[in-house]
Amino acid sequence: MYRACRHAAPLMPSPIEDRKMGWLNPLKKMPLWGKIALGLILGVVAGAVFGKRAAQLQPLGDMFINAVKMLIVPLIFSSLIAGMTSLKDLKKLGRIGGKTLLIFLATSVLAIMLGILLSNIIRPGVGVSLAGATPEMTLSQPTSQDSPLKTTLMNLIPSNPVKAMAEGNVLQIIVFAILFGVTINLAGDRGKPVQAFFESLAEIMYKMTGIIMEVAPVGVFALMAAVVGQYGLKFLLPLVKVVLAMYFISLVHMVIVFGGALLLVARLNPVRFLKGFLDAIVLAYSTSSSSAALPVSMRCCQENLGVPEDVASLVLPLGATINMNGTAIYQGICAVFLAQAYGIELSFANYATMIMTAILASVGTAGIPGAGLIMLTMVLSSVGIPLEGIALVAGIDRILDMVRSTVNVAGDALAAVLVSASENELDLTCYNRKMKE
Numbered sequence: 001m002y003r004a005c006r007h008a009a010p011l012m013p014s015p016i017e018d019r020k021m022g023w024l025n026p027l028k029k030m031p032l033w034g035k036i037a038l039g040l041i042l043g044v045v046a047g048a049v050f051g052k053r054a055a056q057l058q059p060l061g062d063m064f065i066n067a068v069k070m071l072i073v074p075l076i077f078s079s080l081i082a083g084m085t086s087l088k089d090l091k092k093l094g095r096i097g098g099k100t101l102l103i104f105l106a107t108s109v110l111a112i113m114l115g116i117l118l119s120n121i122i123r124p125g126v127g128v129s130l131a132g133a134t135p136e137m138t139l140s141q142p143t144s145q146d147s148p149l150k151t152t153l154m155n156l157i158p159s160n161p162v163k164a165m166a167e168g169n170v171l172q173i174i175v176f177a178i179l180f181g182v183t184i185n186l187a188g189d190r191g192k193p194v195q196a197f198f199e200s201l202a203e204i205m206y207k208m209t210g211i212i213m214e215v216a217p218v219g220v221f222a223l224m225a226a227v228v229g230q231y232g233l234k235f236l237l238p239l240v241k242v243v244l245a246m247y248f249i250s251l252v253h254m255v256i257v258f259g260g261a262l263l264l265v266a267r268l269n270p271v272r273f274l275k276g277f278l279d280a281i282v283l284a285y286s287t288s289s290s291s292a293a294l295p296v297s298m299r300c301c302q303e304n305l306g307v308p309e310d311v312a313s314l315v316l317p318l319g320a321t322i323n324m325n326g327t328a329i330y331q332g333i334c335a336v337f338l339a340q341a342y343g344i345e346l347s348f349a350n351y352a353t354m355i356m357t358a359i360l361a362s363v364g365t366a367g368i369p370g371a372g373l374i375m376l377t378m379v380l381s382s383v384g385i386p387l388e389g390i391a392l393v394a395g396i397d398r399i400l401d402m403v404r405s406t407v408n409v410a411g412d413a414l415a416a417v418l419v420s421a422s423e424n425e426l427d428l429t430c431y432n433r434k435m436k437e
Contacts, residue, residue, distance in 0.1 A: 084181020
């Protein structure tokens with residue numbers, strides 16, 4: 001398994017090799033997050049320079065995303081089972097699960113409330129008139145009349161675990177993996193060979209994750225070049241206020257809520273949290289996917305932040321599925337923006353309904369690019385805002401998706417750190433260690 005603060009001594013090149021490859025030395029010494037950020041910047045430049053021709057790089061980006069998605073199911077399944085088998089105390093398992101859900105709920109409620117409050121102060125929809133002028137857009141609407149909570153609860157238990165894995169239904173995989181891991185413990189000595197198998201499988205998946213992350217900068221470069229080449233930079237101008245509001249409110253949430261929780265609840269340095277988790281943050285921003293960043297999130301939490309493996313294996317996969325702070329902020333901002341653009345006055349009861357619906361919708365939002373846009377229809381429908389306005393938001397959804405995914409993964413890591421600290425299991429030496437990479 002991942003070991004906290006594990007570092008291997010790098011192989012030193014010979015003086016001759018060092019002179020020959022001297023121009024590559026800065027890249028070799030650059031940490032993963034720096035390489036990914038460089039790929040992102042170069043991708044934006046390439047997309048702006050080459051325009052639609054940059055779309056030819058899309059297959060390269062898709063290959064990287066597919067490679068990351070390939071990791072998700074076996075990584076979640078093996079790491080969760082390994083984590084569950086390491087938790088012999090069922091009371092501890094219940095305690096950790098309860099704390100995790102409480103943190104998820106509290107931060108999500110604060111996220112949507114902050115999104116609504118600051119959006120009403122910034123007023124991004126003022127000056128935009130959508131009445132009778134919004135282009136039509138066809139969206140797949142939920143056909144079920146059941147509430148989001150009822151639908152989510154009914155879909156927790158997989159009728160066919162193999163089918164759930166084939167379809168990538170992460171929530172069902174998590175439930176089955178937890179039950180499977182607990183049952184291995186209950187089986188005693190007869191379950192130990194199966195436990196050893198999944199521990200070995202988890203190690204293999206961690207190693208595969210490291211290999212695929214080596215090509216992350218190239219994949220991110222291709223993705224950004226294709227996106228900017230297709231839409232251009234000027235498409236943001238009419239909606240720049242919405243984009244700035246989303247980025248500003250997300251930053252405020254991370255500084256005040258996340259930073260405040262680390263300082264006041266766990267007595268930890270928020271700056272150290274940011275540095276230790278930066279690889280996952282940059283990857284989530286560039287791929288717009290909480291699930292795609294999950295393998296790196298697990299590595300960062302265990303190696304850089306001192307989160308024990310059993311806590312990381314439970315909290316992070318669960319968070320990638322149901323903890324969507326960024327999505328909650330996004331839904332609040334977009335709902336207020338469209339209401340203002342349509343000239344609709346929202347009452348206190350409307351805002352309360354939006355908060356409840358947004359929380360439930362964010363629980364059911366898959367951690368993949370673009371899923372939040374579909375879930376936004378549920379929030380808009382709950383307060384009578386015309387769904388056609390989503391056509392305008394869809395034009396900038398990718399840019400908004402990037403930052404909401406960033407907040408999502410940071411919220412997952414925050415929960416893992418807080419739970420570990422509350423259990424007195426956080427490796428403080430590792431957490432407070434200065435980054436050398």
